[in-house]
Structures are given as structure tokens and as C-alpha cells.
Amino acid sequence: MAVVLRYVDNNGHIIERFLGIQHVRDTTASSLKAAIEALFSKHGLSISRLRGQGYDGASNMRGEFNGLKALILNSNPSAYYVHCFAHKLQLTLVAVTKKHNEVRDVFNFISSIINIVGASCKRMKVIREKQYARIIKGLENGEISSGQGLNQEISLRRYGDTHWGSHYVTIIRLLAMFSSVLDVLETIREDEMNSEQRTEAIVLTNILESFNFVFMLHCLRRILAVTNEFSQALQRKDHDIENAMSLLKTSNERFKMMRENDWESLLEEVSSFCIKHDIKILNMDDEYKLHGRSSTKLLLCVAYLNSSDSFSAFNKEKLIRLALFYPSEFSIVDLMVLGDQLDTYIIDLRGDDEFSGIEVATATVEIVFSAMHIVKSRLRNRMGDKWMNDSLVVYIEKDIFDKIDNEAIMKRCLSHDMYTKQTGMMIPYVEITYVYGKVSVIGA
Known part of the structure; x- marks a missing residue:
């Protein structure tokens, strides 16, 4: 543990001085x-x-009752705790990032890119060689300048939720090494024996070369x-x-100026980057269409899962489209293999006799609401929730209760009365009711 004294x-x-390091058995607050x-x-x-x-915001440090700050406050109430400002800023950025779907997706893609490109020493060597060759070419063409401290070797860097400024550094390095990263992904697509990694490299290349992704990188x-x-x-x-409060105010002013005045310069920067890397630029004057998914389209796709008549309504393309309605359940790789899985699925089910005469019911909930008007009539308008629940169960599931013999119901009720009279104790409530002329038991 490092201890700094102010x-x-x-x-x-x-004055702020490093006091020293101290060995600790574990990282518990005590x-x-x-x-x-x-x-x-x-x-x-x-x-x-x-x-x-x-300290930072780790639970063992700032815990309200058992954290280090709480233990020290117990010994000295004047040792007031201040959460590290830089950590609080980082935690705020992370929290906002996770609330915005597009931003969260961008960082998830970045993480996947770093994972696949840095998965082996060979790939890291390739990206260093590609980046070195581009620097040499840039120096020869006069595109970049030489000098002390310039053009140092860089590498892709992972971001961390608790690492100050790591998200910014990650984006800066990805933009600086954009072409080299694309080259490595192309190498993986061509040479990699693992089909899953080849597929992932194809998907990530398409994402990297999309205008939306490039725009989000520059905006962030x-x-x-x-x-x-x-x-x-x-x-x-x-x-x-x-x-610190003054700096916060300055940052807010910069964001306001960015929002009001920086759109044109941002778009110009993104367009220039896209031209350099042969990425198609979107026309901002085109009509924007909201990519919403109506419930009608969803239901039409669901209909192709109908198993009636030996799955005659089965349609693989429509079911793949159905999977697109649930992006959190189907990854890009899942969608790619879904078509092959559906081919096997339909052959398997059509060959199974158990599915040949199946019928699908979809209106059970509506039946329940309709039954309420029958069970809870004007004569029974004051019946409680439990009584109505039990009556509905008997009425709606009458095919099960029809199998119960009337004699068994009568005996159950008689035994209930006798047990109550002999012991004075109540057993679970049972009531006799008539459902379309059939004697059934209500209660459990």
C-alpha cells in the first residue's frame, strides 16, 4: 500500500509527500x-x-460502515473523507457511457477490435511493422514532421472503467493506427484457420469502415x-x-461552445478521414428514416414459427429477421450461423411425429378476462381476490377438474367439517360450487 501525506x-x-509503502496481508479495511x-x-x-x-471509490475504502474511511473516522471524527476528484469524474463518464446505447456499442466494438488484434505476439508484430512503414512513408512524403520526441512507437491501449482518461487515449490510438488495424484484420481474414475469428474479423472490418463508427470515434x-x-x-x-469547481465551469462552457459551433468542423474532419481511408460518406441532406420496429412486423415474423400443418408457415429469412428484433440476445456471429441452424431445425421437427398434429393457442389471456365477467357476476360483485382467483382456476381449467369425481369432493368437504368440529382448527378453505352443472371444489 502506498501512503502519501499532505x-x-x-x-x-x-506540501504533498510520498511517505512510503507498507506491506499488507490483504486489502480488507482493517x-x-x-x-x-x-x-x-x-x-x-x-x-x-x-x-x-x-481514496478512490472502492468499497473497501469508502464503505459507509466497514470501509477504511469509516474505521478512521471512528478513531478520529475530524479526518473527513474526500473521494478522489479524478476518480469521481471517471466514474461519471463511465456511468453516462453505459446509459447511451450508441456510445456503449462503440466501446464494445473497440474492445473486440483490441482483443482480436492483440490476441497474439505475431499480430502485435504485424501491426507494429505496418505502423512503422506508414511513418516512414509519411516522413518521405512530408505528411508528418520529424523531431525529438515525435513519432514514438505506440500501441493500442485498453480502456478501464477506473483508469483516468483511458477512454480518450484508447480512441486517440485507434484513430492513429486505423489503417494498420485494418491491415491486421485483413490478414486474419485471409490467413486465420479459426473460422470464428475469421468471421469476427469480417464483421469488425465492416464496422470499422462504416461512416457511423468513424463519426462516433471523432465525436467522442x-x-x-x-x-x-x-x-x-x-x-x-x-x-x-x-x-476544481472553476475547472468544471470551464469544461461546461467548452461543451456548450462545441454543441453550438463545432458541427461543421466535426463533419469536415470526419469526411476528410473517410476520404483518406476510402470510407463511403453519408449525405447529410438525405431524408432520415427512423429504423423503428412496428409490432405488426414483429407479429408477422413470429407467425412463421407456427407449428400447425407440419410447420407449413416456416420461413427461414423471416425468422432471421425476427432475431434482429432482439439484438441483446443474438450477437453478430449468432446471426451468421442462425440460418444453418434453422435448416437443421425444420428438418428435425418435420420428421418428428409428435409435432405432426400440434395446434397453437394464443388467446388464453383473453379467455381469462372473458371468464371474469361470468365468474364475477352482479350476484357475486363483492367477491374477494382469492375467491375470484380460485373460481377462475376451476372455470378455466375445467378439463382438469372434470376428471375429479364428485364423491371425492363431497368426502373432502365432510372431512373438513368433522376435523374443524373435533379440533377447533381450520384447515385450508374448501367451497362447493357449480360450474355448468358440474360439482367442483374451490380453494386449496
Whole structure:
């Protein structure tokens, strides 16, 4: 565990110093507190003189009752806890990202790209060689400049929900290595023996070369550039809460200016990138059609699952279209293999005698509502929920209750009365009712 001490010197200056590292048996709050006390004791310090403590948002640190901050507050109520500002900003960004479907999809695709491109040392070597060759070509053509600290070797970087600014760095590097990534995906498509990875490489290539994906990358780069500068400022040793609030206000102003004035420049930047990488540019003047899915289309697709008449309504293309209504259930790879699975499915079921005479009922719920008007008539208008529920079960499932002999019902009722009289204890309530002339039992 690393311990950093912030204090005010005799001149009133805020000083922040690394105090040292301390071995801990585990990362439970009690172990961390014991380690801090041991380190303080070694340097002649006391927790009783603490006036603040700051950590990230991990539960073992900021837990309300058993976290490290709670244990220290129990010993010293003046050691007020402050959640790390940079971590709070990162957690906010992650929370907003997960609420926006398009943004969440972009980062999921980025994660898949990084996984497949960085899956082996061979692929990492290929991408380094491709990137090196492009830098040499750019220097020769005068497209990029040379100098100290420029054109350093870079690699794709994974983003992390708790890593400051990692989403921004991930997008920057993907844009910088865009052509090299496409080259590696092409190599996987051509040389990879694993069919699943070949399919994934094809899908990811199509996504990378789409205008929508490129537009989202550039848009997010601009947005995250503002939050990244804010995050960098929050990590400075000399910042305070007042300064942080001022920086927040500045960031909000930048977002407002971006929203009002940056559309044209963003579109120009995306278009230039697409031209460079041979990506088709969308015409922004075309009429936009909302890709909604009406319930009618959904029901029409469902109808092709009807098993009546040996699945005569079966239609593979319509069922694949049905799967598109549920993107969270069917991945891109799942959709690709679904057609082959459906071919096997229909042959298997049509050859099964158990499905030859099947009939499908879809109106059971409507039947229940209709039965309510019969069971809960004007004469029984005040019947309770349980009584109505039991009556409906008997009425709607009468094919089951028709199999119960009347004699058995009578005996059950008589035994109920005798048991109640002898013991004074109630057993589950049973009532006799008539359903279309048939004596049935209600209650359980």
C-alpha cells in the first residue's frame, strides 16, 4: 500500500509527500488501517492529528460502515473523507457511457477490435511493422514532421472503467493506427484457420469502415478531450476544491461552445478521414428514416414459427429477421450461423411425429378476462381476490377438474367439517360450487 501525506508547512504552503509503502496481508479495511497505524508509528505520527483522508471509490475504502474511511473516522471524527476528484469524474463518464446505447456499442466494438488484434505476439508484430512503414512513408512524403520526441512507437491501449482518461487515449490510438488495424484484420481474414475469428474479423472490418463508427470515434474524441484536460487538472498536487469547481465551469462552457459551433468542423474532419481511408460518406441532406420496429412486423415474423400443418408457415429469412428484433440476445456471429441452424431445425421437427398434429393457442389471456365477467357476476360483485382467483382456476381449467369425481369432493368437504368440529382448527378453505352443472371444489 502506498501512503502519501499532505500537510501545511510553517509558511502556510500545501506540501504533498510520498511517505512510503507498507506491506499488507490483504486489502480488507482493517488490514489497511493497521498498516497505516504501523507506518505512522514508525515516523512518530498519530491518526488523531489527521484532518482529511482521500481514496478512490472502492468499497473497501469508502464503505459507509466497514470501509477504511469509516474505521478512521471512528478513531478520529475530524479526518473527513474526500473521494478522489479524478476518480469521481471517471466514474461519471463511465456511468453516462453505459446509459447511451450508441456510445456503449462503440466501446464494445473497440474492445473486440483490441482483443482480436492483440490476441497474439505475431499480430502485435504485424501491426507494429505496418505502423512503422506508414511513418516512414509519411516522413518521405512530408505528411508528418520529424523531431525529438515525435513519432514514438505506440500501441493500442485498453480502456478501464477506473483508469483516468483511458477512454480518450484508447480512441486517440485507434484513430492513429486505423489503417494498420485494418491491415491486421485483413490478414486474419485471409490467413486465420479459426473460422470464428475469421468471421469476427469480417464483421469488425465492416464496422470499422462504416461512416457511423468513424463519426462516433471523432465525436467522442472531441468530447473526451475536454474531460481529459479536466481530469489532468484534477490530478495536480496544488489544486483545491474551489479551483476544481472553476475547472468544471470551464469544461461546461467548452461543451456548450462545441454543441453550438463545432458541427461543421466535426463533419469536415470526419469526411476528410473517410476520404483518406476510402470510407463511403453519408449525405447529410438525405431524408432520415427512423429504423423503428412496428409490432405488426414483429407479429408477422413470429407467425412463421407456427407449428400447425407440419410447420407449413416456416420461413427461414423471416425468422432471421425476427432475431434482429432482439439484438441483446443474438450477437453478430449468432446471426451468421442462425440460418444453418434453422435448416437443421425444420428438418428435425418435420420428421418428428409428435409435432405432426400440434395446434397453437394464443388467446388464453383473453379467455381469462372473458371468464371474469361470468365468474364475477352482479350476484357475486363483492367477491374477494382469492375467491375470484380460485373460481377462475376451476372455470378455466375445467378439463382438469372434470376428471375429479364428485364423491371425492363431497368426502373432502365432510372431512373438513368433522376435523374443524373435533379440533377447533381450520384447515385450508374448501367451497362447493357449480360450474355448468358440474360439482367442483374451490380453494386449496
